[in-house]
Amino acid sequence: MSNQTTFEPKIVAFLCNWCTYAGADLAGTGRKQYQANVRIIKLPCTGGIDPLFLIKAFERGADGILVSGCHPGDCHYNTGNYHARRRWNVFKPLLEFCGINPDRIQFSWISAAEGGKWVETINGVIDAVRALGPFEGYQKINAIGPAGSGEGFVSSSDKGCECK
Amino acid sequence: MIEALRKKAEELLRSNTVNVVFGYGEGSTPERTRPVFITKPEDVNKLTWNQYCVYNLTTYLKRQETRKLGKPAIIVKGCDAKTVIVLIKESQIKREDVYILGVTCQGVGEPLAVKCKACDVHTPRIYDDLVGEKVENKELSFDERYAELDEYEKMSEKGKWEFWQKQFEKCIKCYACSNICPLCFCDRCIVEKNQPQWIDPSAHARGNLSWNVTRAYHLAGRCINCEECQRVCPADIPLNLLNKKLAKEAEKNFNYRPGYNIDDELAMSTYNAKDNQDFVK
Numbered sequence: 001m002s003n004q005t006t007f008e009p010k011i012v013a014f015l016c017n018w019c020t021y022a023g024a025d026l027a028g029t030g031r032k033q034y035q036a037n038v039r040i041i042k043l044p045c046t047g048g049i050d051p052l053f054l055i056k057a058f059e060r061g062a063d064g065i066l067v068s069g070c071h072p073g074d075c076h077y078n079t080g081n082y083h084a085r086r087r088w089n090v091f092k093p094l095l096e097f098c099g100i101n102p103d104r105i106q107f108s109w110i111s112a113a114e115g116g117k118w119v120e121t122i123n124g125v126i127d128a129v130r131a132l133g134p135f136e137g138y139q140k141i142n143a144i145g146p147a148g149s150g151e152g153f154v155s156s157s158d159k160g161c162e163c164k
Numbered sequence: 165m166i167e168a169l170r171k172k173a174e175e176l177l178r179s180n181t182v183n184v185v186f187g188y189g190e191g192s193t194p195e196r197t198r199p200v201f202i203t204k205p206e207d208v209n210k211l212t213w214n215q216y217c218v219y220n221l222t223t224y225l226k227r228q229e230t231r232k233l234g235k236p237a238i239i240v241k242g243c244d245a246k247t248v249i250v251l252i253k254e255s256q257i258k259r260e261d262v263y264i265l266g267v268t269c270q271g272v273g274e275p276l277a278v279k280c281k282a283c284d285v286h287t288p289r290i291y292d293d294l295v296g297e298k299v300e301n302k303e304l305s306f307d308e309r310y311a312e313l314d315e316y317e318k319m320s321e322k323g324k325w326e327f328w329q330k331q332f333e334k335c336i337k338c339y340a341c342s343n344i345c346p347l348c349f350c351d352r353c354i355v356e357k358n359q360p361q362w363i364d365p366s367a368h369a370r371g372n373l374s375w376n377v378t379r380a381y382h383l384a385g386r387c388i389n390c391e392e393c394q395r396v397c398p399a400d401i402p403l404n405l406l407n408k409k410l411a412k413e414a415e416k417n418f419n420y421r422p423g424y425n426i427d428d429e430l431a432m433s434t435y436n437a438k439d440n441q442d443f444v445k
Contacts, residue, residue, distance in 0.1 A: 051378070052354070055374045055377060056362065059371070072437065072441070082437065083435050085441055085444070086434075087432070089417045089440055090384045090410055090413045094377060094384075094406065095377070097317070098324060098325065098328045098373065099321050099322065100321075109444055121445055137325055137329070141333075141373075
């Protein structure tokens with residue numbers, strides 16, 4: 001965030017390995033362009049996404065999140081996306097109740113064949129979050145020390161606890 | 165009613181139906197009660213019952229210390245009985261391993277606890293024995309049950325954020341909320357995991373949202389709104405508002421009310437192909 005005049009949002013996208021990730025890949029091989037504000041995290045299934053992942057992304061400086069998986073009925077593990085959908089049904093209203101704008105956290109179904117839909121969706125998310133501005137509220141409390149000093153996806157202090 | 169309760173407890177202990185009775189005893193001042201664990205029939209006079217019996221004793225069903233005492237009989241109000249149902253549904257206790265001593269209740273606390281204003285289980289929905297006169301359970305409407313949330317849901321987005329940040333920044337991460345919660349029974353809580361560390365353990369405002377939201381979320385479709393978390397919170401954070409919001413969403417979306425019916429499938433461990441997905445693009 002050094003001397004930027006225009007705000008460029010940071011979006012974290014949690015994508016299912018079997019559909020949306022392949023869909024985003026298809027957009028790439030099809031040479032479709034989309035905005036470069038997204039960092040993709042590939043996961044085996046949307047059903048494996050703990051809501052804490054999403055909170056953690058905000059904590060680490062994301063301005064918006066997209067979670068995307070297989071269309072209902074297409075899950076590689078049969079029912080993972082159904083379970084995920086049930087979770088979001090209560091988790092999203094909870095975040096909204098805490099004052100997080102619903103546009104900052106979005107969900108979609110994108111199949112491996114829908115490269116076009118991926119481009120459209122992710123551009124839509126990026127534009128919506130750009131219009132909202134940075135998620136300053138969270139980024140301020142995220143910082144240790146004076147407000148606003150925490151920046152970037154991984155700060156040096158965070159690296160310490162990434163040991164695996 | 166106290167006499168009936170003591171008599172029943174004595175009977176259960178003498179006949180060896182149970183090894184211990186979890187109940188309420190006199191506190192240090194008249195407007196307080198404390199949990200008591202009666203193991204000898206001659207001690208049943210320590211049991212009491214009055215409008216200050218606000219606690220949910222079912223939290224002792226999960227604790228190792230009290231489990232060691234043997235098969236318990238537990239005194240439950242209508243709301244506490246819902247917890248027992250959820251615990252049975254979640255395989256934490258077996259129905260036959262606990263003797264449920266239900267008491268009818270018209271509300272507790274002085275002034276009346278918030279949970280009692282939206283209560284529609286004056287007579288427990290599950291019990292082995294009922295003490296007290298049976299009270300008809302008056303069914304409240306959906307709106308009446310969640311009326312407490314109205315003013316908070318009407319706030320602007322900014323208002324909500326500021327309100328909750330102000331609440332969360334008071335949090336000292338003492339984890340009293342999850343300690344008291346009868347439905348928080350993981351042997352190892354996510355806050356204790358540090359490789360990787362999901363929730364910042366310091367009392368800095370950072371991580372307070374993650375802790376409080378995660379605590380609430382883990383109770384989605386399970387919390388029966390006994391308000392114990394809120395009662396014990398030393399920082400006076402209105403935690404039950406979060407729980408209530410989740411209960412509202414669970415009922416709205418899945419038509420599920422935890423603890424009301426022992427035959428219902430748990431909301432968050434199942435799914436329905438027709439679940440709402442209006443918010444999914």
